[in-house]
Every structure is written in C-alpha cells, then in structure tokens.
Amino acid sequence: MPEADLTIHVCTVCRRVREDLAEGYDQPGLGLATALGERLAGKAGISVEAVECLAVCKRPCTVAFAANGKWTYLVGDLDAETHLDDIVGAAESYAASANGIIPWKERPTPFRKGVVARVPPLSLREQGLREPDLRKKGSTS
Amino acid sequence: MPEADLTIHVCTVCRRVREDLAEGYDQPGLGLATALGERLAGKAGISVEAVECLAVCKRPCTVAFAANGKWTYLVGDLDAETHLDDIVGAAESYAASANGIIPWKERPTPFRKGVVARVPPLSLREQGLREPDLRKKGSTS
Numbered sequence: 001m002p003e004a005d006l007t008i009h010v011c012t013v014c015r016r017v018r019e020d021l022a023e024g025y026d027q028p029g030l031g032l033a034t035a036l037g038e039r040l041a042g043k044a045g046i047s048v049e050a051v052e053c054l055a056v057c058k059r060p061c062t063v064a065f066a067a068n069g070k071w072t073y074l075v076g077d078l079d080a081e082t083h084l085d086d087i088v089g090a091a092e093s094y095a096a097s098a099n100g101i102i103p104w105k106e107r108p109t110p111f112r113k114g115v116v117a118r119v120p121p122l123s124l125r126e127q128g129l130r131e132p133d134l135r136k137k138g139s140t141s
Numbered sequence: 142m143p144e145a146d147l148t149i150h151v152c153t154v155c156r157r158v159r160e161d162l163a164e165g166y167d168q169p170g171l172g173l174a175t176a177l178g179e180r181l182a183g184k185a186g187i188s189v190e191a192v193e194c195l196a197v198c199k200r201p202c203t204v205a206f207a208a209n210g211k212w213t214y215l216v217g218d219l220d221a222e223t224h225l226d227d228i229v230g231a232a233e234s235y236a237a238s239a240n241g242i243i244p245w246k247e248r249p250t251p252f253r254k255g256v257v258a259r260v261p262p263l264s265l266r267e268q269g270l271r272e273p274d275l276r277k278k279g280s281t282s
Contacts, residue, residue, distance in 0.1 A: 007263060055214075055259040064260045072213065073196075074258045117215045117258050118196040119205045122148055 005045035005095035006067050008036060008087075012050045014060040029061045032080035032087075039088050046095050056116055063087065070100030074116040083110045146186035146236035147208050149177060149228075153191045155201040170202045173221035173228075180229050187236050197257055204228065211241030215257040224251045 010033040015025040033050040040046050056062040059076030066072040073094070078087065086108035093102040100121070102111065151174035156166040174191040181187050197203040200217030207213040214235075219228065227249035234243040241262070243252065 004263070009261060049261075051261050053259075055256050062258075064258075066260055066263060068263055072260055074215075074260065115196050117203075117205075118194070119207060119213055119215065119260070120150060120190075120192050122145070122207060122209060 004047060004067055006047070006065055006091055008040075008046070008048045008091060009051045009054065009064040009066065010036060010048060011052075011054040011056065011060070011062045013053050014057050014062065016060050027060075028080040032061045032063075032078070032084075035080065035084055036087060036091075039084065040091065043092075043095075046091055059114070059116065062116065065091070065094050065100065067094075067100060069121050070094075070097070071121060072119040073100065073111075074118065075111055075114045076116045077114040078110055083108075086110050145188060145208055147188075147206055147232055149181075149187070149189045149232060150192045150195065150205040150207065151177060151189060152193075152195040152197065152201070152203045154193050155198050155203065157201050168201075169221040173202045173204075173219070173225075176221065176225055177228060177232075180225065181232060184233075184236075187232055200255070200257065203257065206232070206235050206241065208235075208241060210262050211235075211238070212262060213260040214241065214252075215259065216252055216255045217257045218255040219251055224249075227251050 010029050012027060012029040012033055014027065014029060016028050018024065018026045033048060037048040040048055054062050054064055054074065056074065056076050061078040061080055062074065062076040063078060064072060064074045090102060090108055090111045093106045094100055151170050153168060153170040153174055155168065155170060157169050159165065159167045174189060178189040181189055195203050195205055195215065197215065197217050202219040202221055203215065203217040204219060205213060205215045231243060231249055231252045234247045235241055
C-alpha cells in the first residue's frame with residue numbers, strides 16, 4: 001500500500017481582525033482549507049485536512065505539512081488569497097522530497113519567512129516498523 | 142514489536158543571552174537533552190533525542206513531544222534547570238495518554254503557557270498501515 005507523500009493540516013479556528021465585519025473578525029482558514037482541497041484534488045499522495053486548532057493562534061492562516069518518515073513543518077502568516085499558489089507549489093515540492101525539507105531555492109517566500117516550527121520524523125523503530133517491511137517497500141518486484 | 146510511547150526531541154542549537162559569558166550566550170538545550178536522558182533512562186517507551194534546530198529559535202529551550210498515532214506538541218520557554226521535573230512529569234502523562242493530549246489538570250504550568258504549536262497524528266491510511274496490522278497489535282493473544 002503506498003504511503004501518503006503529504007498531508008496538509010489547515011487550522012480553521014484562528015481569527016483574523018476584520019473591522020469591516022460586524023463580528024470584528026473572520027476565520028480565513030476555513031476558506032483556505034476549501035481552496036486548497038479544490039486545487040489539490042486528484043493529486044495522488046496529497047491530502048488536505050481541516051483541523052480545529054494547531055495552537056499557533058496569533059499567526060493565521062497556519063498550516064502543517066506532514067508525512068510519515070518526513071520532517072513536519074508548521075508555517076504561519078499565510079494569506080488565504082494571495083499565498084494560494086505558493087502553498088500549492090510548496091506542497092508539490094514537499095511531496096516530491098525524500099525527507100520533507102524543501103530545497104531553499106524552491107521555497108516560496110511565505111515558506112521562508114513563516115516557519116513557526118519543525119519536527120523531525122520518528123525513527124523506524126519508533127514507527128513500529130520492522131526492517132523487512134521497509135525492504136518490501138523498496139523492492140522493484 | 143511495541144511502538145514507542147513518546148520521543149522527546151530537544152533542540153540543542155538555540156542561544157540564550159548570557160552577559161556573564163565571554164561568548165554572550167549559551168545553548169541550554171545541550172544540558173537539557175543530557176539531563177532528560179539521564180532522568181528518563183530505563184523508562185520503557187520513552188526516548189530522548191537531541192536535534193539540531195526545531196526552528197523555534199527565539200524561545201529556548203524548546204522540545205517536541207511526538208509518538209506514532211498521537212498529537213505532536215511543541216513547547217518552548219523551558220528552563221533547563223527549574224523545569225526539569227515538569228518536563229519529566231509531562232513526559233509520563235503524554236506517554237500514558239492514548240492520543241498525546243495531556244489532560245489540563247495534569248499539565249505542568251510551563252506546558253500550559255509554553256505551547257508553540259501542535260499537529261494532529263497522521264491517519265492510519267497515511268501511516269501506510271493496514272487494518273490487519275492494527276488488529277494484531279490489539280490482540281490479547
């Protein structure tokens with residue numbers, strides 16, 4: 001069974017100040033999750049998941065890029081409208097990468113400036129995988 | 142093969158201002174990684190790993206709690222000396238939890254105030270696991 005190359009978690013709860021709205025805020029992650037889902041629909045190995053709270057709160061929109069065996073990256077300060085192409089481009093680079101580290105020259109500006117944190121992948125032992133499972137995955141048969 | 146209950150990634154590179162030192166800074170994560178490793182040695186299912194850069198940089202010490210199938214938590218502003226017991230206590234709560242979310246009443250103050258971000262676990266499909274593997278793990282035989 002093929003593993004996913006990238007899951008994009010999109011935080012949908014953090015609020016952006018909007019003085020033009022009666023509520024005084026909106027939640028731009030909701031629209032971003034929908035827009036990314038549409039743009040990346042049909043891309044094998046990439047999925048988009050809305051999540052209630054990545055605990056970054058003050059830097060909407062925030063997304064996390066994650067995949068089994070790769071570094072996880074949290075990126076904030078993303079604009080749901082103007083950064084959509086950048087997020088899609090970064091997603092394709094991350095999905096194509098072996099370890100989740102997007103080469104600097106391929107990194108869109110919001111992904112150079114907006115990194116909130118990153119976490120290394122768990123080791124194979126910590127994933128509960130045995131060596132034979134991995135060899136099978138790498139087999140050419 | 143049992144899976145790990147918790148891996149603590151300890152960032153060892155971020156600098157703390159120390160005007161009393163000739164260099165003007167130290168890197169307290171180095172000592173924290175060593176101290177945690179000693180305190181948690183022999184605790185089944187918990188491992189401590191030094192990591193060069195969790196990209197939080199301005200909030201040393203920073204650690205990430207992670208385990209397969211659980212939420213990942215990044216926590217900063219940790220003092221390598223005064224918060225050691227709190228980190229050990231939080232580690233035991235996290236390791237004992239089913240999903241990585243430490244109940245609020247069990248959360249030491251630095252883990253209430255210092256959360257930098259969190260990321261949900263990957264789904265089983267995204268981990269590349271098949272249902273039979275999981276049933277086997279849950280078997281009582």
